[in-house]
Amino acid sequence: MKKIIFLIALLFAISPCLAGTIEPGVPDSKYLKYGEQHECVLPIMGHYADPLNRSFKGSCVLIDENYILTAAHVVYGSMTQYVVYEGKAYPLSIVAIHVNFDPKKMGTNDIAIGRLQRPIKLDFYPEIYTKKNEKGKVCSVSGYGNTGTFETGWKPEKYDHKKRAGSNVIFNIERNCLLTSVTDSGDTDLEFLIAPGDSGGGLFIDQKLAGINSAVIATDGNPNSDYGDLGCHTRVSDYVEWISKTKELIEVLIDLEEKQKEKKEESPELIKKAILPRKES
Ligand SMILES: [Ca+2]
Ligand SMILES: [Ca+2]
Numbered sequence: 001m002k003k004i005i006f007l008i009a010l011l012f013a014i015s016p017c018l019a020g021t022i023e024p025g026v027p028d029s030k031y032l033k034y035g036e037q038h039e040c041v042l043p044i045m046g047h048y049a050d051p052l053n054r055s056f057k058g059s060c061v062l063i064d065e066n067y068i069l070t071a072a073h074v075v076y077g078s079m080t081q082y083v084v085y086e087g088k089a090y091p092l093s094i095v096a097i098h099v100n101f102d103p104k105k106m107g108t109n110d111i112a113i114g115r116l117q118r119p120i121k122l123d124f125y126p127e128i129y130t131k132k133n134e135k136g137k138v139c140s141v142s143g144y145g146n147t148g149t150f151e152t153g154w155k156p157e158k159y160d161h162k163k164r165a166g167s168n169v170i171f172n173i174e175r176n177c178l179l180t181s182v183t184d185s186g187d188t189d190l191e192f193l194i195a196p197g198d199s200g201g202g203l204f205i206d207q208k209l210a211g212i213n214s215a216v217i218a219t220d221g222n223p224n225s226d227y228g229d230l231g232c233h234t235r236v237s238d239y240v241e242w243i244s245k246t247k248e249l250i251e252v253l254i255d256l257e258e259k260q261k262e263k264k265e266e267s268p269e270l271i272k273k274a275i276l277p278r279k280e281s
Pocket of ligand 2: 219225228
């Protein structure tokens with residue numbers, strides 16, 4: 001009986017990650033500076049298609065000049081989505097959420113891909129981490145979101161729209177998730193755990209994208225990203241084929257759409273030609 005209660009408590013204690021909590025005693029400026037080095041991690045915003053048209057804010061990772069990856073739960077049910085880069089909004093033309101994503105099941109297939117209407121040019125785009133050897137690896141983790149320390153947990157008032165990054169060690173893999181923790185602080189010099197706002201941001205191994213920030217699992221019943229809580233990151237190496245096939249499909253759709261647009265633009269001209277009397281030679 002104890003076990004069942006524990007599992008239900010654990011289920012309720014999983015919360016979506018909407019920056020992250022940091023080691024007490026380590027200056028926040030170090031996390032902010034490290035965040036700047038993760039240029040491919042950008043904010044994503046938009047509105048949901050609900051009666052109140054609620055707005056959302058999360059994070060995403062630019063994997064090339066036209067495509068972003070984010071968490072499915074960030075864009076699920078949304079009607080508009082745009083990525084912000086250097087103060088400008090870059091709308092998405094198509095968003096594809098993994099077909100097996102279930103919003104009631106946190107930590108499962110929590111991945112989505114989006115095509116930008118116009119490209120964002122960076123000097124560096126991360127490759128996808130394809131090796132299945134993530135366990136035990138040191139990683140960097142980055143996103144925009146709430147912050148606080150591992151002692152206080154994240155604080156609602158500490159949402160400053162700033163990007164932070166830190167490091168951790170992947171201690172386990174469960175289902176489609178890479179797990180990080182701060183149960184035993186001191187794995188790395190800049191230990192970091194995701195918090196609301198970091199969702200859709202990235203986890204990197206050797207500068208390659210290995211995870212998408214997804215959820216926090218509380219072992220103490222309160223998913224506030226303090227000591228004892230776990231970070232759950234969608235394991236990107238499980239989705240290598242899905243990413244490339246979905247990109248191909250999106251490109252076909254975009255081609256079709258452009259051809260249809262061209263046809264529409266052509267037709268008034270054709271009609272005009274058809275009704276104009278021919279010049280007598
Ligand atoms: Ca750790
Ligand atoms: Ca907690």
